Amino acid sequence: MEGSALVATGLTRDFRGFRAVDGVNLDVAAGSVHALVGPNGAGKTTLFNLLTGFLTPTAGRILLDGADITGLPPERVARRGVARSFQITSLFPQQTVRAHVELALQGGTSLGWRFWRSDRLLHRFRDRADALLADVGLADAGDQLAGSLAYGRKRALELAIALALDPKVLLLDEPTAGMGLEDVDRTVELIAGVRAGRTVVLVEHNMSVVGRLADRVTVLQAGRVLAEGPYDEVRADDRVVEAYLGS
Numbered sequence: 001m002e003g004s005a006l007v008a009t010g011l012t013r014d015f016r017g018f019r020a021v022d023g024v025n026l027d028v029a030a031g032s033v034h035a036l037v038g039p040n041g042a043g044k045t046t047l048f049n050l051l052t053g054f055l056t057p058t059a060g061r062i063l064l065d066g067a068d069i070t071g072l073p074p075e076r077v078a079r080r081g082v083a084r085s086f087q088i089t090s091l092f093p094q095q096t097v098r099a100h101v102e103l104a105l106q107g108g109t110s111l112g113w114r115f116w117r118s119d120r121l122l123h124r125f126r127d128r129a130d131a132l133l134a135d136v137g138l139a140d141a142g143d144q145l146a147g148s149l150a151y152g153r154k155r156a157l158e159l160a161i162a163l164a165l166d167p168k169v170l171l172l173d174e175p176t177a178g179m180g181l182e183d184v185d186r187t188v189e190l191i192a193g194v195r196a197g198r199t200v201v202l203v204e205h206n207m208s209v210v211g212r213l214a215d216r217v218t219v220l221q222a223g224r225v226l227a228e229g230p231y232d233e234v235r236a237d238d239r240v241v242e243a244y245l246g247s
């Protein structure tokens with residue numbers, strides 16, 4: 001691990017006078033897994049939207065590998081190597097699992113879903129798509145329709161799509177949300193497996209998942225950083241226990 005992959009300084013976002021993210025400093029080390037935690041409304045989603053260009057900050061800066069990406073639109077942030085796990089709602093139920101990954105390999109970002117492109121074009125990426133599907137445990141699912149996948153496997157497909165963009169920084173938004181224990185375990189293994197050479201930023205409510213995956217944790221509360229550090233330290237911080245971890 002060396003240097004910072006993603007740095008935010010004084011990052012702030014107002015919504016009509018309401019400050020959802022308030023002067024946040026974040027330093028994500030290259031090659032690390034960094035978790036963002038905090039109660040509902042803490043500003044985690046807004047922060048993700050700022051880091052990926054889906055929202056522009058009211059104040060503050062964002063650096064990717066030292067280069068200023070503040071205010072760049074999402075496609076350009078994505079092209080510079082920041083990928084975000086797709087939401088299930090953005091899967092196309094009537095398209096095959098493989099076609100989703102093929103399209104992403106062809107450079108489709110969230111804005112570029114163009115399924116009317118010829119099958120021939122997509123199939124140039126077939127082998128790489130199948131390799132990625134195998135990486136996420138979907139080797140057997142390439143020909144199935146995305147809509148037919150069980151919940152946990154849809155999340156695995158989202159991960160394959162994000163990985164197809166070969167990101168330097170992978171942002172995962174609650175990758176285990178709504179999963180049963182077995183799927184949670186599989187997803188943790190999956191993320192641990194794909195982290196090689198990448199930086200992962202993770203919003204996660206399940207603290208056991210955070211403990212297993214994260215090198216460092218940033219705790220947000222009411223838009224501000226309440227605590228930051230290695231999991232064990234943050235977990236033992238009285239302010240964090242009081243604000244969030246409680247039980």
Ligand code: ADP
Binds near residue numbers: 046
């Ligand atoms: P988290 O992801 O930690 O639950 P969010 O980032 O979704 O938190 O929300 C932080 C705060 O900002 C919440 O109080 C939420 O109501 C508010 N907020 C988020 N997006 C908007 C928006 N588009 N307009 C107004 N308020 C918003």
